[in-house]
Amino acid sequence: MPGPAGPRPPPTYGSSSTWISNKSTTKSGLEGTAEPGSGQDPTLSLSAVQVGQEEMEEELTEADLDQRVDIYLSETDTLWMFDMPSVMVSVEAEDAGRVLERNKIYADICKTKAGSERFEERMVQTLAGAAKNKEVQCETIIMEDKGMMVTSWDLDNSLDASEIEPTSRAEGFGATTGGSSKSPTTKEQEQTVSVSSDRESAVPVRSQEEEKCHSEAILTSENLKQDLVIMERILMENIFQPKLAAYRQIPVLIEPDITSDRGDTATASEEDEEEEHDKEKKDEGKEGKGLIDPSMTINKTPEEDAAPRLEQLWSYTCDLTSGHSVSSMAWNKVNPDLLAIGYREFDSKDQKKGLACCWSLKNPMWPERIFQCDHGVTAVDFSLASPNLLAVGTSSGSVAVYDVRSRNDAAFLDSSASLNKHTGAVWQLRWVEQERGATEGDKKERLMCISADGRVTEWLIQQRLDCIDLMKLRRTEREKKKLPGEKERKSEAPISQQAAGMCFDFHPEDTDIYLAGTDEGHIYQCSCSGKEQILGTYRGHKGPVYRVAWNPSSTDMFLSCSADWSTILWHRDSQTPLLTFSSVTAFVHDIMWSPKSAFIFAAVKESRVEIWDLSVSIFNPVISHTANPEANLTSILFAKNTNCLLLGDSLGGVGVWELFNLDAPGSNKVGTLHDIVCPVGAV
Numbered sequence: 001m002p003g004p005a006g007p008r009p010p011p012t013y014g015s016s017s018t019w020i021s022n023k024s025t026t027k028s029g030l031e032g033t034a035e036p037g038s039g040q041d042p043t044l045s046l047s048a049v050q051v052g053q054e055e056m057e058e059e060l061t062e063a064d065l066d067q068r069v070d071i072y073l074s075e076t077d078t079l080w081m082f083d084m085p086s087v088m089v090s091v092e093a094e095d096a097g098r099v100l101e102r103n104k105i106y107a108d109i110c111k112t113k114a115g116s117e118r119f120e121e122r123m124v125q126t127l128a129g130a131a132k133n134k135e136v137q138c139e140t141i142i143m144e145d146k147g148m149m150v151t152s153w154d155l156d157n158s159l160d161a162s163e164i165e166p167t168s169r170a171e172g173f174g175a176t177t178g179g180s181s182k183s184p185t186t187k188e189q190e191q192t193v194s195v196s197s198d199r200e201s202a203v204p205v206r207s208q209e210e211e212k213c214h215s216e217a218i219l220t221s222e223n224l225k226q227d228l229v230i231m232e233r234i235l236m237e238n239i240f241q242p243k244l245a246a247y248r249q250i251p252v253l254i255e256p257d258i259t260s261d262r263g264d265t266a267t268a269s270e271e272d273e274e275e276e277h278d279k280e281k282k283d284e285g286k287e288g289k290g291l292i293d294p295s296m297t298i299n300k301t302p303e304e305d306a307a308p309r310l311e312q313l314w315s316y317t318c319d320l321t322s323g324h325s326v327s328s329m330a331w332n333k334v335n336p337d338l339l340a341i342g343y344r345e346f347d348s349k350d351q352k353k354g355l356a357c358c359w360s361l362k363n364p365m366w367p368e369r370i371f372q373c374d375h376g377v378t379a380v381d382f383s384l385a386s387p388n389l390l391a392v393g394t395s396s397g398s399v400a401v402y403d404v405r406s407r408n409d410a411a412f413l414d415s416s417a418s419l420n421k422h423t424g425a426v427w428q429l430r431w432v433e434q435e436r437g438a439t440e441g442d443k444k445e446r447l448m449c450i451s452a453d454g455r456v457t458e459w460l461i462q463q464r465l466d467c468i469d470l471m472k473l474r475r476t477e478r479e480k481k482k483l484p485g486e487k488e489r490k491s492e493a494p495i496s497q498q499a500a501g502m503c504f505d506f507h508p509e510d511t512d513i514y515l516a517g518t519d520e521g522h523i524y525q526c527s528c529s530g531k532e533q534i535l536g537t538y539r540g541h542k543g544p545v546y547r548v549a550w551n552p553s554s555t556d557m558f559l560s561c562s563a564d565w566s567t568i569l570w571h572r573d574s575q576t577p578l579l580t581f582s583s584v585t586a587f588v589h590d591i592m593w594s595p596k597s598a599f600i601f602a603a604v605k606e607s608r609v610e611i612w613d614l615s616v617s618i619f620n621p622v623i624s625h626t627a628n629p630e631a632n633l634t635s636i637l638f639a640k641n642t643n644c645l646l647l648g649d650s651l652g653g654v655g656v657w658e659l660f661n662l663d664a665p666g667s668n669k670v671g672t673l674h675d676i677v678c679p680v681g682a683v
Contacts, residue, residue, distance in 0.1 A: 308622045428449070560591075
């Protein structure tokens with residue numbers, strides 16, 4: 001029997017090991033053991049224990065089994081796999097005081113920050129979305145009633161056919177599998193299948209074709225086009241209503257803001273007043289610092305408010321006309337809302353195609369009529385006797401007449417078949433009345449043209465266009481001053497005997513008299529009654545004369561502008577200029593007298609437009625405004641019934657500008673234009 005166990009070593013928490021001792025073991029076993037009191041380490045490795053056990057199993061005897069065996073248990077070192085420190089600290093812990101101090105500091109910080117984030121409690125009621133009704137327009141559904149007479153025999157035959165058909169199919173299938181000689185041939189099967197398929201597909205194909213034809217007929221119908229035009233006019237009227245009202249000098253109606261509560265309106269008005277007051281203070285501060293111009297403030301002085309100025313309303317432009325240069329403009333003689341504009345596009349190498357477009361006030365975003373021309377358009381004008389006829393001159397020298405009532409862009413008449421047509425660009429053309437004071441049915445007009453080939457022609461409108469020459473502008477030789485002791489030189493012959501005609505204008509009272517400007521800078525006063533009858537010659541410009549214009553009121557005076565940067569006022573009985581206007585060193589491309597005043601005229605110089613009022617000043621214009629810094633102005637036109645001015649530029653745009661604070665024609669003036677100009681001219 002084993003003896004009592006000896007003393008055990010104290011246990012180690014968190015570890016476990018086994019120590020085995022056997023006094024009666026063999027030498028090999030005793031070598032691996034030690035007494036508890038000895039200095040040896042009683043701990044053995046697992047491999048040593050296993051080897052000892054194997055030896056014991058081999059050498060143990062019955063005597064060995066009776067020996068006492070002492071077993072000691074011990075603990076190994078602790079291995080920590082996860083450690084999560086506690087957020088709670090005992091009051092009796094060493095660092096409890098430090099933790100309490102930190103908690104107190106955090107509580108004080110939270111108290112000081114309370115309310116600083118400006119959180120407010122508000123209640124919000126979510127409104128239910130308003131129900132919307134949507135309507136969809138579709139094609140009308142056509143209902144058809146179809147019927148047929150059926151007798152009892154037809155019913156019996158249809159029942160018999162339905163009973164026979166499945167049996168026949170089964171028999172046919174069995175016959176084909178069994179190789180019966182009564183089976184139908186392949187050709188017969190193909191015929192039956194094709195006939196049935198054609199019958200099934202015929203109905204949907206026909207219905208699709210009918211629907212397609214029906215939709216095409218709707219899209220190409222005249223009623224739809226007319227409805228679209230009306231809809232377009234309504235949209236344009238809504239978009240441009242304030243600007244069109246300002247153009248026609250009608251008060252612009254501003255829709256009032258409708259509010260449900262009077263208190264809301266009162267608060268809104270108070271807020272608007274406060275905003276205006278703040279803006280006024282800011283503007284005053286900027287004026288004091290010199291940041292803005294006082295004339296640009298909201299509240300202007302009466303003198304500044306009464307100063308003449310220009311304001312743009314809209315511009316006649318679209319993708320089709322962009323890139324072209326505006327060459328000429330003309331109002332319709334009967335319909336003052338219809339405007340004809342000629343466009344040309346000129347490159348350094350060649351001339352491209354041109355356009356003649358008819359614009360209406362009802363649609364400022366797209367022209368009503370578009371006429372494509374093979375060459376650039378240089379002149380346009382409407383007829384008075386037949387307001388639907390538009391005459392067009394091109395850079396190639398051809399003349400064409402279009403009917404604006406027709407949507408066809410082909411010319412009604414042209415000069416392609418004429419043997420006497422122009423060989424140079426037609427710079428200006430005009431419909432001129434022959435008999436003034438006649439009734440509308442007796443009015444006769446003639447179409448006059450001036451061209452770069454040096455001819456002034458009258459076109460006869462018959463079955464075709466043909467012309468006769470009224471004047472051939474001769475080139476004059478310039479007299480060179482002879483220096484003392486210099487020998488006489490032979491005069492060089494000019495390249496062309498004819499001077500290029502640049503512009504002309506007919507007398508407002510006597511249409512047989514007209515002015516013609518040339519590229520030499522000369523102006524000729526001519527008469528249509530006699531062939532090549534020159535009444536006077538005016539030499540004052542040093543460059544090509546771009547435009548001449550009779551004064552509509554003082555009919556014995558006229559203006560001329562040139563490439564020499566000058567605009568000159570002439571009297572028909574004097575070959576000496578009365579006044580010369582030159583404010584900017586730039587070409588003067590076009591001029592025009594105001595139809596409402598004999599003292600006001602406008603001139604365009606590159607990107608600037610100038611308005612002169614001779615009753616105010618003969619030295620400086622009353623308005624000098626840059627219309628478009630990115631383009632040069634090419635033509636000018638006053639509106640007939642309103643205080644508006646049209647400016648055409650080199651990018652294809654025609655801006656409509658409103659004139660403010662120009663003197664009305666009925667205001668008190670110094671007198672006539674003679675009273676202002678003649679004393680200066682005499683000096």
